[in-house]
Amino acid sequence: MKQIRENQQDFVWTHVPSIPELGRRRAGAMRKFLSDFPQGKIEGRYMDASLPDLPFSDNTFDLALSSHFLFLYSQQFDLAFHVGALQEMLRLAAEVRVFPLLQVGGQPSPHVQGVIEAFQSQDREASVETVPYEFQRGGNKMMRLAK
Ligand SMILES: C[S@@+](CC[C@H](N)C(=O)[O-])C[C@H]1O[C@@H](n2cnc3c(N)ncnc32)[C@H](O)[C@@H]1O
Structure with a gap:
């Protein structure tokens, strides 16, 4: 996130409207993955x-x-x-x-x-x-x- 803040001009802020929103979406994806990971491993999906x-x-x-x-x-x-x-x-x-x-x-x-x-x-x-x-x-x- 720090690197993105320093290089904002290298990104197009339309689908992702802002840096805080990017943080929320990435944290949400991380939480979703982590909550699925133990069961997914048991089921052989990872x-x-x-x-x-x-x-x-x-x-x-x-x-x-x-x-x-x-x-x-x-x-x-x-x-x-x-x-x-x-x-x-x-x-x-x-x-x-x-x-x-x-x-x-x-x-x-x-x-x-x-x-x-x-x-x-x-x-x-x-x-x-x-x-x-x-x-x-x-x-x-x-x-x-x-x-
Ligand atoms: C920049 S990350 C991207 C992770 C994810 N695919 C994404 O889009 O957010 C690069 C990924 O490539 C994986 N990687 C490195 N060498 C690899 C290889 N030989 N085969 C498959 N994946 C590899 C790393 O473990 C790392 O998770």
């Missing part, structure tokens, strides 16, 4: 695993989502890691969505085009779509991959 290897059979899910991990750390993880991680997600789900497509610092990730080309060359559906939600300035693009 599992610890790391890309690029996920412990699920092929086609287990309709949808696999990644937010604020893939593309964010574009300097630490190269194009090959991104393609491998997304292939793994598409192995276990019919569709994959990634949002946003910015790297640390708020610039577009350099790996987006390479990922799109890698999947299109494998005859997969691969697109970048503009979405109505934008909080990080410039962060209104979503990648969609499908079999």
Whole structure:
């Protein structure tokens, strides 16, 4: 929250109208998660695993989502890691969505085009779509991959 206050101009304050409201929404999400976590673990709805290897059979899910991990750390993880991680997600789900497509610092990730080309060359559906939600300035693009 302190960092957001110091960098307010890097965010679009429409969907989230103010810093206090952002704090309330994040605290609410945290409380909701923490109240569900013990039961969710028992039921197997929360599992610890790391890309690029996920412990699920092929086609287990309709949808696999990644937010604020893939593309964010574009300097630490190269194009090959991104393609491998997304292939793994598409192995276990019919569709994959990634949002946003910015790297640390708020610039577009350099790996987006390479990922799109890698999947299109494998005859997969691969697109970048503009979405109505934008909080990080410039962060209104979503990648969609499908079999
Ligand atoms: C910036 S946080 C985003 C958390 C959450 N997805 C969100 O949108 O609020 C980045 C997350 O990536 C996770 N992470 C790091 N390495 C990973 C890997 N190899 N595979 C999957 N997740 C990883 C970290 O544990 C951390 O929770």
